[in-house]
Amino acid sequence: MSSIRTFLILSVVATLVLFNFIAAIQGYSSSMKEAELLFDEKMLNTAKLIANLHVEGNASNIEHTSTIAFQLWKDNKIIAASNNAPDTPIADFQPGYGYINFDRHRWRSLGYYDRKRNVWIALAERDDIRSLLAENVILKSVYPILLGIPLVSLLIWLIIGYGLKPLRQLANELSNKKNNDLTPIAAKESTKELKQVTTSINSLLQRLDTTLEREKLFTADAAHELRTPISALKIQLHNIKQEIPTNSDALKQLNDGVNRMHHLIEQLLLLYRTTPEELSKDFSEIDLYTLTQNIIAEHYSGFEKKQQNIELIGIHSKINGNTFGLTALIQNLLNNANKYTPKGGDIRITLEETESKYSLRVEDSGPGIPIEARDQVFERFYRHKNQQAIPGCGLGLTIVKHIADLHGATIKIENSSFTSGCAITIEFRRQ
């Protein structure tokens, strides 16, 4: 069901039309039967009248219509007849009604015997004319039904629209809510049925708010609390390095482990700091080109270490955003490119501007992201099975998506223009 309103209007109007029209047909059929009886009674009265006219000979001088024909029979001879009647009997010599065909038409016939004068009156009336007359009268009672249907449909449309107004208001209120707005819904003009829905939604929002708050606090607290022991660990590790041989495998693994843990904690803290309520506080005009240039310069040693060719192409485009958030976004994209691009590989950052948007594109010549995994890479802690060997915690692209969403930007993953690798494009709307 695509729309409750359409469904209700169409199904109610269809039911109404169906039952009204069937009732009209039934009404028509029974009225036609009644009309037939009425016409028959009129024929009988006409036959009695003719019997009393005392006409002899051809009755052509008697005023009659071409829709009625009659004969007066006495001793099996016609003693009078209308000029449109044939020479043969137009009704049986038996009292009662029947049908007969003559003069290229079907006629309703009546045989009537007058005892006083000992004459048979055979009367016939054009059947099609009778039906037409009856139909024209009866159909007049069908017109109100036909004319009423559009009017009733309009009323149904208005009534259903009015009845669904509270639901529409609730839907609007929910769709107008911002992503981070978990405040209860105001139940304006709420109906009995919707009150229950509103109460349930508000209860859900409240539970969600509490859970999210608890999760945020836990992440932040855990990261903060873990930062100190990790720093201490790093210092102790540095001291150990001075005391034991540097080529020790165990020490190397310990060092890698501590670095991974440090990275994870930093990323978790970053995720917390890039929540909408944190980032939206401080938006300003930022030159994306300069910001990217600075980040590359800051992390150049990493690219140099892997002898990667990094190039920045584009123009100085200014967007309205949060410096901390955008720095984290670019850092994460470059960090990913650096990690997944092999030694001596290529990384290209392109900044473009069109009439409606600015785009930041980071391409690398790494292994790329398989098509089926492209939606999942934005999930927290997701790591594709092919990338398990490369150190990481699966939060980088989550943070990127998070910050992009906050800036109203869209994100897409494609194949890079190099022989392998992926291209991640962030498109910011122009103000």
Next chain:
Amino acid sequence: MSLSSDDNRNKKMFLNSIALISQEVLEASILISILMALTKQLELSSRWAISALLIGSLGAYIYGLNIGNISEWFDYVGQEIVNACIQIAIVMLMFIATFLYSRSIFNTKKYGQTLFIVNATAIVALAIVREGAEIYNYLAGALTHAEYLVSVTTGSIIGTGIGVSIGILFYYALGAITGKRRHIIGLILFSLIAGSMTSQALLLLNQADWIPSTPILWDTSSLLSEYSLTGRLLYGLIGYEATPSILEFFGYLTTVMIMLFIGIKKTPKIKCLDEKINT
């Protein structure tokens, strides 16, 4: 004493108009309802129905306008032959639609969906050409008598109203059925309509003397007349005929079997898919 042929026909123009128009509209509207319900099940847009209605109406008008010339084809049985060809073409397209529908559930590739929509549009457009031309001819003939203008117009409106209303209610009733049951009911109804189309095509070819007459298999006209409202509804739904010939019945049965074979072939996978979704 001869009777004017117009008399009996004209006597109940109102009821005649209702009967003819409602039957033609009902056949088309039930076909549209089933196809729209299937389209909805495949989560595709139903806008194709508007194009099909427009193309079909235009085709019906052109066909109706040229019916005189067409009737003269093939030794004056042109109309029967063309109508039979349209019916057979619809059945073939329904086979393709069933094939695509049964597989589209699992294969959501764009070209499969496009092909299904084009197919559905063609089926409905052709059905409207066929039914619409009948309506056009009837109205063109009936409305030449000014005295019957009111009864024919009123009857036509009521007939259209009944046909369209049943179609709408039928569409929502099909929509109310969920899951695998909708697939099965949709497939069965679709098969029965295809069977009815084949049976009609065979009847037309027999009327044109292109295929031999075969004996009547049964006569249920005393139990349920084809001309009663229920009879007409069943005719539109499952192709009910009170006096089918052996050949018509055989054609009907064969079409239904082929359709079910095409449609049911992949049904076990639906079970797997449902289970996957449920888990």
